[in-house]
Amino acid sequence: METKHPKSLDELKSLILTQEKILLASAQTSTVIPWSQLQKLAPQYFEDGKYPSIVSLQSLPSKMELRSIEAENDSIYIEGPVSWREAEQFARSHGRRMMTMPTEDLASVLAGLATSCTGEHAFGYGTTRDQVVSLSYMNDLGEVNLLEASKSLKSILPVGFNFEALSEFQNFYQLNYKNFKNAPFQRLNKATDLLVGSEGHFGPILSATLETTKAESVSHLFIPLKHKWYEDFSSHLKLFQWGQKFRGKILAFEFLDCDSLKFASKIDVGESLNNNQDYLFFEVLENSVEELFESLSTNAIDFEIDVDQIFNMESAKFQLLRKSIPRAVAEHVDRLKIIKQGTDVQVSPDLFGKLLEQYKIFKNKNIESILFGHFGDAHLHYNFFPKNSWEANKVQIELEELYSALPKWGSVSPFAEHGVGMIKKKYIANFNSSLNEGIITILKNRYAKNKLFF
Numbered sequence: 001m002e003t004k005h006p007k008s009l010d011e012l013k014s015l016i017l018t019q020e021k022i023l024l025a026s027a028q029t030s031t032v033i034p035w036s037q038l039q040k041l042a043p044q045y046f047e048d049g050k051y052p053s054i055v056s057l058q059s060l061p062s063k064m065e066l067r068s069i070e071a072e073n074d075s076i077y078i079e080g081p082v083s084w085r086e087a088e089q090f091a092r093s094h095g096r097r098m099m100t101m102p103t104e105d106l107a108s109v110l111a112g113l114a115t116s117c118t119g120e121h122a123f124g125y126g127t128t129r130d131q132v133v134s135l136s137y138m139n140d141l142g143e144v145n146l147l148e149a150s151k152s153l154k155s156i157l158p159v160g161f162n163f164e165a166l167s168e169f170q171n172f173y174q175l176n177y178k179n180f181k182n183a184p185f186q187r188l189n190k191a192t193d194l195l196v197g198s199e200g201h202f203g204p205i206l207s208a209t210l211e212t213t214k215a216e217s218v219s220h221l222f223i224p225l226k227h228k229w230y231e232d233f234s235s236h237l238k239l240f241q242w243g244q245k246f247r248g249k250i251l252a253f254e255f256l257d258c259d260s261l262k263f264a265s266k267i268d269v270g271e272s273l274n275n276n277q278d279y280l281f282f283e284v285l286e287n288s289v290e291e292l293f294e295s296l297s298t299n300a301i302d303f304e305i306d307v308d309q310i311f312n313m314e315s316a317k318f319q320l321l322r323k324s325i326p327r328a329v330a331e332h333v334d335r336l337k338i339i340k341q342g343t344d345v346q347v348s349p350d351l352f353g354k355l356l357e358q359y360k361i362f363k364n365k366n367i368e369s370i371l372f373g374h375f376g377d378a379h380l381h382y383n384f385f386p387k388n389s390w391e392a393n394k395v396q397i398e399l400e401e402l403y404s405a406l407p408k409w410g411s412v413s414p415f416a417e418h419g420v421g422m423i424k425k426k427y428i429a430n431f432n433s434s435l436n437e438g439i440i441t442i443l444k445n446r447y448a449k450n451k452l453f454f
Helices: 009-017 035-041 084-092 109-114 163-177 234-246 260-264 286-298 315-336 349-363 389-408 434-447
Strands: 022-025 053-056 063-070 073-079 096-098 132-138 144-148 205-214 218-224 250-256 279-285 341-343 369-374 379-384
Touching (some): 009 053, 063 084, 063 205, 073 084, 234 250, 234 279, 234 349, 250 260, 260 315, 279 286, 349 369, 349 379
Parallel strands (some): 022 053
Antiparallel strands (some): 063 073, 096 205, 132 144, 132 205, 218 279, 250 279, 250 369
């Protein structure tokens, strides 16, 4: 496939006005998307011999500014191919910080909004979509439009739109997915929700204004656990429930299983991490550390932890460790020449034990795998590494059975963070209803009727 690099909005508009199908891309740093295997993943787009073009947005002009929304609450304006790392560094230089961001901080901020990426800091700061103040995008006619979060989606829709169906959809979302990072479809409440999580279907996001928060001193605490999760996760669950009481003081509440640590074996973090143990780790406001230690000490026997083994890791080394594992996993998958297979399920707190039981079933299949991620949000990443076609087929069957069963569980988001694109397409039908499909179809016919973006 040909990759095109527009250097201005006029050049981007010209490419869009050719009305040829395009795949929008930014930094292409994703550890999820196998860029080299797109034709294998989506052969339907290549059947007529007309390959879609990849349009990279990385050559567009970029810009960052700090703007004030209200007293003592500055926002950051981002235009063009700015990475999350660059945005965070810029915010920090002004005494602020980004509220949520993906672990892979070299990824583009605006592409992250298109996928509604929400990483580990959702535990303390909430979801990305609620931090968007405004955004602009280019539609399939080459027109630039501004959307503001202060306006409802209903307020920008045309007369004659099926508002009754939209209200029914919004009530359904509020009832089932209000506290989740993402549902298998967009929220569609605020005007900005038209683009956040849209996967680029309505066009490329060109700029955005995001809320920031004050940069406060934090500590990164690691707790070694007595049991491996697949042997006995009762203490894991007790700590999970304990941590919910400290949201806002704990900003990130994460998990690494013993098998994940082998992917960090070459990283010098200055601490001895035992790869025969599971670990919980936290980013905690410095002024709350003493309170958390006191609470952990009080409950140490019940939690089966040794508070003397809890240690604080230097921030830079913590960040290095956190980023190294997904990157090492991606390199491992690339060496095996396979498409990464795994889950991105988030459940309501009352279902977290059931999810861990399901993952124990996976583990007992004796296929190489790891479990890590956003423990406090009941949102973990289970990754399989099949070594041959038999194992790959077995994994496929296990995942299909899981995604068929999940709708019967109750409050479950099957794709809470990694989007709902080509890799997940075959699973989406289990979670779509005629209601949400109908609303999305109406919106696409209105705002993306030429179906250029996918």
